[in-house]
Amino acid sequence: KSILIINGPNLNRLGKREPGIYGAKTLDDLQLELEKTASELSFHVSFYQSNSEGEIIDYIHESSGNHEGIVLNAGAYTHYSYAIRDAIASVDVPVIEVHLSNVHAREEFRRESVIAPVTIGQISGFGFESYKLALQAFSNNVKLGE
Numbered sequence: 204k205s206i207l208i209i210n211g212p213n214l215n216r217l218g219k220r221e222p223g224i225y226g227a228k229t230l231d232d233l234q235l236e237l238e239k240t241a242s243e244l245s246f247h248v249s250f251y252q253s254n255s256e257g258e259i260i261d262y263i264h265e266s267s268g269n270h271e272g273i274v275l276n277a278g279a280y281t282h283y284s285y286a287i288r289d290a291i292a293s294v295d296v297p298v299i300e301v302h303l304s305n306v307h308a309r310e311e312f313r314r315e316s317v318i319a320p321v322t323i324g325q326i327s328g329f330g331f332e333s334y335k336l337a338l339q340a341f342s343n344n345v346k347l348g349e
């Protein structure tokens with residue numbers, strides 16, 4: 204199984220960015236840890252980060268026919284990007300939304316996810332573990348509506 208992991212805006216700043224909220228580890232550390240988890244689950248993972256909405260949309264489109272699932276941390280786009288939501292709805296690839304921080308325990312605007320309704324579900328608040336739990340969910344063959 205091939206899983207696409209997409210990290211959105213500002214996640215390239217992990218390790219430097221608000222470490223009290225997002226931790227001291229970097230995006231490279233995340234990639235290394237997820238490659239390890241993926242190999243334990245016999246998954247192939249592709250790892251992308253972009254600060255631009257259009258590029259994230261292109262990654263989602265290109266997943267169709269190439270990947271069996273997407274783990275998406277859309278960063279702040281989560282809260283207002285109808286374009287990313289529509290991109291998810293346009294492909295038949297199941298998406299799990301992840302967040303490092305608990306978006307429900309922070310500012311009010313972070314509580315809303317405009318993408319959540321078109322994903323299998325949201326995993327929020329477990330740091331790097333949020334992504335690992337998402338990979339685990341794909342390994343258990345979770346599907347939308349089941």
Ligand code: DQA
Binds near residue numbers: 212276277279280313
């Ligand atoms: C985030 C939460 C978002 O609200 C924020 O804009 C981010 C990171 C997280 O992983 O906790 O950029 O998606």
